[in-house]
Amino acid sequence: MVKMVACDLSVLEFWVSLYATMTPTTKEVDFEILPFIRVYKDGSVERLEGSPFAPPTPDQDPETGVSSKDITISENPSVSARLYLPKLTDHTQNQKLPILVYFHGGGFCIESAFGSIYHRYLNNLVSQVHVLAISVEYRLAPEHFLPAAYEDSWAALQWVASQSAGNDKEPWLINNGDFGRIFIGGDSAGANIVHNMAMRAGVESLPCGVKILGAYLVHPYFFSSKAYGSESKEGHEKSLPHVVWDFLYPSATGSVDNPMLNPEGPGAPSLTGIGCDRMLVCVAGKDELIKERGVWYFEIMRKSGWKGEIELFEVEEESHIFHIFNIESENAKAMVKRLASFIFK
Known part of the structure; x- marks a missing residue:
């Protein structure tokens, strides 16, 4: 013993x-x-949230039939993406599909286009809506402070547009992409990127004369120094959206009133020049942190004098990016249908 x-x-x-x-x-x-x-303080970073890496499925995802593969857009800086192609039959093998350039969320500092949660979401979305998608892997803060994510996203959008010339020989895009129907979309921080890409596309021409047909923003991240709606005026500068932005973009002129975050802030360019024809803004009723900012964005776009069409879609009983965490829910399915009707309008 x-x-x-x-x-x-x-x-x-x-x-x-x-x-x-x-x-x-x-x-x-x-x-x-x-x-x-x-x-x-030694410079190391610990990400406490974020889904694990999920490999692409070039031979089709067993649940959805969607094929995916990873491509390199730029070596320096490092920009990559994951391409998604829906299952095609003999009759649809050469069918031209709308192209969706997608920007993931995660507050510009966590998550990845190659993470399991976004891989699952894009597989489901591509199979249901029947689009060809490019999910962009942009650099994250704090290793790469903003505007790195914006520059990477613009580089990816330019790369997609350049494929219309057929020079880079990306067969999925060349054989199945309809460059007359390019959409950009994203959630949370990714939705903020969508706005800024559309604004830039209105000023700078994309390669080969390609235009963005539509943009959709899901639970978008916007803010300003002036409290809006139910936002508390006391301690406004200590609220999470404010603190996060100052962390992400320490060199930003105007702090949270920088046009990247506050589209109607001092010195912001006119919204009438935004480079797309249609917009869909989605908000969630229980998204207490930024739901009202999504409605605010919808209103300032609607009143801006922009000649395009803009729509607001709200799911009252759901929270922030519920449609990604729970793709099988009835409300998530309703969002997919709403997006499909927006794209195939």
């Missing part, structure tokens, strides 16, 4: 010793946004 206890104790000591060698030395935290990300 004594030997057994001694044996157990030595084993226990072994595991305690091993754990001690595996446990990192306590480091001093420089900045954190809980429960998402923590930055240490």
